[in-house]
Amino acid sequence: MNDLWDSSDDISARREAEALIIDVDGFEGPLDLLLTLSRTQKVDLRRISVLQLAEQYLGFVEQARQLRIELAADYLVMAAWLAYLKSRLLLPPDPAEDGPSGEELAAHLAFQLERLQAMREAAARLMGRDQKGRDFFARGDPTPLAVSRKTVFDVSLLDLMRAYARLRTRDEFRPYAFDRTDIYPLEAALERLSRMVPGAADWTSLQAYLPEGWRGAPARKRSAVASTFAATLELAKQGQIELRQSDTFAPLHLRRRAGQ
């Protein structure tokens, strides 16, 4: 009975080995290949014979070479490393040589294989879990969150007061002369004086020609004097009147030009 099972195992093992060769492209690197080879030992990965595994791997590479199967470089690097490991495991340790022992290297390889195997199982368990959209489902018709836009205007009481203040004092910035009530315009003086010239046969003080209401308050009088004086200059230039002043700052006199 046992023999029967053993022989069938042999067959499946041989088949597996053949499959390994043919499917070499299907391996995810030398570690994956090593993991697959380690299964033929049919022991827990913790009790695996790394030496045997190294031999299996080297045998595989040799077979591949005979079948003229091109192996990727990393498979060959692994083969070289395993050959070295094998020698470290078989030969008595060289006291002169530094570095890790063969056993340490072997233990690490076993750890790597076990870890890879563990990750593979974890991946399988993960994928075996209930998955969203396959085994459980989210709401099929989610209500999108309605976003309403609200505009808030950033305006403070201060802004409001400033705006009002700006408006109410805008006139104060304007240089409009006619807003000022104490100005006697040149045009008015000229017009008034022109009207009075025909009656001015004798020398008369400029003061006499100042308009009513502009002779009292100093500001008003100043303005009236200035405008009237300017008007006399203009009329003198036109040849309508003559001007006379006896001394600097003395009163100014005017009369109609003789012959006019």
Add this chain to the structure above:
Amino acid sequence: MSDPTRADDDTPLFPAPPMAEQERMVEAILFACADPLSAAQIAARLPHGCDVTEALGHLRSRYQGRGVNLVRVGDGYALRTAPDLGWLMQSERVETRKLSRAAIETLAIIAYHQPVTRAEIEEIRGVAVSRGTIDQLLELDWIRLGRRRMTPGRPVTFVVTPEFLDHFGLDSARDLPGLKELREAGLLDSRPAPGAIGPDEDDIDPEGANIAGQPELFED
């Protein structure tokens, strides 16, 4: 008489699941499905022998008064958020913008001079007031129409609203500071023109009277 909502149970291979289980199934289907399903469509998904109508009835009462309800949509059924909770699915995105200078000035004039006509606003601003500016202020609920003026053409007037007072933290429009106070607060950088007889108080006071004698401002 065949009932399309009932899978044919003449010769059931397996007994139908218990009603509680049928209810769970209908619940899951309606939850996951994007569209309302008719009773027949639900039945088609359930094991044979299920009574969709009964399961729907149980489900409907189970969701009665909950945040989610079982509703009939056309000849289908669907789970929907309870109508009174629709506001939870709203989010407001607040955007802060500056108010245009024209709008601020117009608003200020209305606040200080209310009730004020458009023509009066234009006279104070010295430029025309665009319809858009008034509309914007109306929309913000900061101004509203006041009484018509008893003058030729009976122009409408504008007054500020309680919302305006609320926004600007005022108890009443009377609380708005006068020009004199603005000046004292350094908000006016210009000095009064030489010779000008302090127009401030004169200007402001009548407005104060306007507001005081304007009962319509806070009506309704």
Add this chain to the structure above:
Amino acid sequence: MSDPTRADDDTPLFPAPPMAEQERMVEAILFACADPLSAAQIAARLPHGCDVTEALGHLRSRYQGRGVNLVRVGDGYALRTAPDLGWLMQSERVETRKLSRAAIETLAIIAYHQPVTRAEIEEIRGVAVSRGTIDQLLELDWIRLGRRRMTPGRPVTFVVTPEFLDHFGLDSARDLPGLKELREAGLLDSRPAPGAIGPDEDDIDPEGANIAGQPELFED
């Protein structure tokens, strides 16, 4: 101490709605949303003073054993159909692109070893990780970039996302199947090859801390 799941109720303007009403509201919000929402996100939509944690607790028991369940996903909550009823939703099934063996293994390594660098993934698998594999996982939104390692070259690390947890129905990365056993067996240790200069030793946190103390996984 502020509890982000509780709207601040120091000086509530209005009393919080009754708990039954809060539960309805949370139910409606979770029902409307396809993605998990954190307690804080839910609280943000509720009136002030609501106790989201308590409402979620009530809701969870209410949906216990129903066709739809309240599940925890990372630090979020979501309503999902009961896993045993998946077969009813054939037509809702989303066919995901079949993942390559490399992608599945890479995903598992990231989930169990996170945060993990590409070099570490390659060390575990014994083979180079193709750009396409990482891209595919990033595109599925199952992994994302974590913090850079504070080692020469400052390599980026990869961590899994809340979407990963949601997809695989995991409460948190701590609930990955077999995590405890793997850790106890030392299979999540970063064990440098003997003789190799191990720059990794210092910078890889003890793997317990990798996951439990991975704040970036659940941040924001």
